Amino acid sequence: MEAVHAGAHGHDHGHHPTGLMRWITTTNHKDIGTMYLWFSFTMFMVGGAMAMVIRAELFEPGLQIVSPEFFNQMITLHALIMVFGAIMPAFVGFANWMIPLQIGASDMAFARMNNWSFWILPVAGSMLILSLFVPGGAAGTGWTMYPPLSIQMGMGMDFAIFGLHLLGMSSIMGSINIITTILNLRAPGMSLMRMPLFCWTWLITAYLLLAVMPVLAGAITMLLTDRHFGTSFFNAAGGGDPVMFQHIFWFFGHPEVYIIALPAFGVISQVIPAFSRKHIFGYASMVYAIAAIALISFFVWAHHMFTTGIPLTGQLYFMYATMLIAVPTGVKVFNWTATMWKGALSFETPMLFAIGFLFLFTLGGFSGLVCAITAIDIQLQDTYYVVAHFHYVMVAGALFSAYAGAYYWLPKWTGHMYNETLGKLHFWLTLIFFNMTFFVQHFLGLAGMPRRVPDYALQFAEFNKISSIGSFGLGISQLLFLYIVIKTIKGGPKAGDKPWDGAEGLEWTVPSPAPHHTFEDPPVIK
Numbered sequence: 286m287e288a289v290h291a292g293a294h295g296h297d298h299g300h301h302p303t304g305l306m307r308w309i310t311t312t313n314h315k316d317i318g319t320m321y322l323w324f325s326f327t328m329f330m331v332g333g334a335m336a337m338v339i340r341a342e343l344f345e346p347g348l349q350i351v352s353p354e355f356f357n358q359m360i361t362l363h364a365l366i367m368v369f370g371a372i373m374p375a376f377v378g379f380a381n382w383m384i385p386l387q388i389g390a391s392d393m394a395f396a397r398m399n400n401w402s403f404w405i406l407p408v409a410g411s412m413l414i415l416s417l418f419v420p421g422g423a424a425g426t427g428w429t430m431y432p433p434l435s436i437q438m439g440m441g442m443d444f445a446i447f448g449l450h451l452l453g454m455s456s457i458m459g460s461i462n463i464i465t466t467i468l469n470l471r472a473p474g475m476s477l478m479r480m481p482l483f484c485w486t487w488l489i490t491a492y493l494l495l496a497v498m499p500v501l502a503g504a505i506t507m508l509l510t511d512r513h514f515g516t517s518f519f520n521a522a523g524g525g526d527p528v529m530f531q532h533i534f535w536f537f538g539h540p541e542v543y544i545i546a547l548p549a550f551g552v553i554s555q556v557i558p559a560f561s562r563k564h565i566f567g568y569a570s571m572v573y574a575i576a577a578i579a580l581i582s583f584f585v586w587a588h589h590m591f592t593t594g595i596p597l598t599g600q601l602y603f604m605y606a607t608m609l610i611a612v613p614t615g616v617k618v619f620n621w622t623a624t625m626w627k628g629a630l631s632f633e634t635p636m637l638f639a640i641g642f643l644f645l646f647t648l649g650g651f652s653g654l655v656c657a658i659t660a661i662d663i664q665l666q667d668t669y670y671v672v673a674h675f676h677y678v679m680v681a682g683a684l685f686s687a688y689a690g691a692y693y694w695l696p697k698w699t700g701h702m703y704n705e706t707l708g709k710l711h712f713w714l715t716l717i718f719f720n721m722t723f724f725v726q727h728f729l730g731l732a733g734m735p736r737r738v739p740d741y742a743l744q745f746a747e748f749n750k751i752s753s754i755g756s757f758g759l760g761i762s763q764l765l766f767l768y769i770v771i772k773t774i775k776g777g778p779k780a781g782d783k784p785w786d787g788a789e790g791l792e793w794t795v796p797s798p799a800p801h802h803t804f805e806d807p808p809v810i811k
């Protein structure tokens with residue numbers, strides 16, 4: 286609140302920091318949201334470049350471009366940077382921008398802590414990237430950091446551990462801020478069950494983060510003490526158990542999937558009603574489905590561990606519990622579809638990405654059900670089928686909905702409309718190249734190609750070539766998005782206060798672009 290005060294007077298009297306200092310010291314939720322989004326896109330480019338290295342090496346059989354050690358480092362950093370640097374900050378960026386607007390708050394509850402949450406990120410991201418340049422290079426363990434390998438790795442592993450600790454701190458502070466903002470700063474009349482669904486998904490996601498980030502921090506701290514301080518948590522020679530790491534890691538790791546997916550669901554739940562000109566179908570059941578998914582996500586972790594020798598009864602329990610998540614997820618997919626049913630649909634870029642999400646995320650959900658079947662998963666473990674599955678969830682799920690949200694809210698953020706033709710081109714290129722890259726990986730996995738290996742047998746050559754060409758196309762077409770955004774910021778047709786014909790719902794109680802301090806001078810909507 287102190288920050289809001291300073292802003293209100295500061296900009297009247299002209300002693301508000303400008304230039305770089307504005308961004309370093311800002312406590313404004315819109316500035317911080319913008320920085321989160323730019324940071325996210327930067328990390329997306331870095332993580333994407335690493336994916337290009339991976340796909341270039343896999344373009345044909347044999348070792349051509351990088352050493353196996355460097356290949357493993359790319360695999361690890363690509364995942365860590367995409368999950369913690371690109372996807373999560375993107376949705377925190379949306380949260381910062383949209384939650385105060387959607388619930389009628391003047392800013393986030395802890396505005397200065399919000400600044401800190403953000404500025405930890407570039408430091409953490411730099412630690413991950415800089416680890417490439419320390420002796421021995423970055424961690425080559427994969428993002429799961431399983432011991433005993435992660436105990437033997439060089440100091441790049443310590444960089445990854447410290448980087449993850451910082452990212453966890455940032456997430457925990459962000460979550461405290463989001464929960465407090467939503468529970469305390471809603472405008473009169475904005476009861477919880479009237480909140481836009483994007484706020485609901487973030488409220489529940491923030492609790493998930495609070496619950497599992499400390500678990501990850503615990504796991505990697507135990508790893509750190511095993512590495513440097515003589516403990517044997519995960520060292521069998523000292524009486525420890527490497528499989529215990531997997532239990533702790535996946536107790537964090539599975540809910541983490543929903544930390545990524547739920548805010549994506551929230552964005553989709555805003556976009557589909559707007560472009561269907563209807564209210565969301567089954568609002569209350571959507572809220573309960575989000576809560577149910579979040580709750581069940583705590584009790585399915587060992588579906589990542591079917592090949593570690595857990596008892597058959599355990600395998601059966603984790604199989605059925607995992608399949609149970611399909612029920613609330615099915616409720617959501619049904620409700621999104623029912624929202625479109627007999628709606629006055631239009632297909633601007635945000636809606637195209639939302640429908641792309643709906644189709645492809647459901648496909649990723651189905652391949653998830655396939656992986657959940659213990660008997661099948663034992664065959665598919667560590668193959669490209671799993672890689673295909675989670676890229677349908679992560680890319681078609683998180684990336685497509687992040688694009689849906691970005692195109693949907695860009696007019697409100699910048700005051701300008703983006704170029705619709707280029708937006709649609711971006712969608713179709715992304716859709717085609719995404720499927721070209723990842724659909725064939727199902728076949729590679731079913732045929733037995735292992736993941737995280739830089740070389741492969743001759744029979745996998747064709748599908749790998751298709752996948753690599755698709756990935757280069759996918760990477761290059763994302764530059765189009767950068768061009769579209771910069772062009773929209775610099776100019777373009779005026780968005781008007783209701784850029785989508787007034788079908789946008791509650792967050793549009795502000796004009797375009799939203800004023801720097803939204804609720805200081807009540808805006809007039811025509």
Ligand code: CU
Binds near residue numbers: 538539542586589
């Ligand atoms: Cu899982």
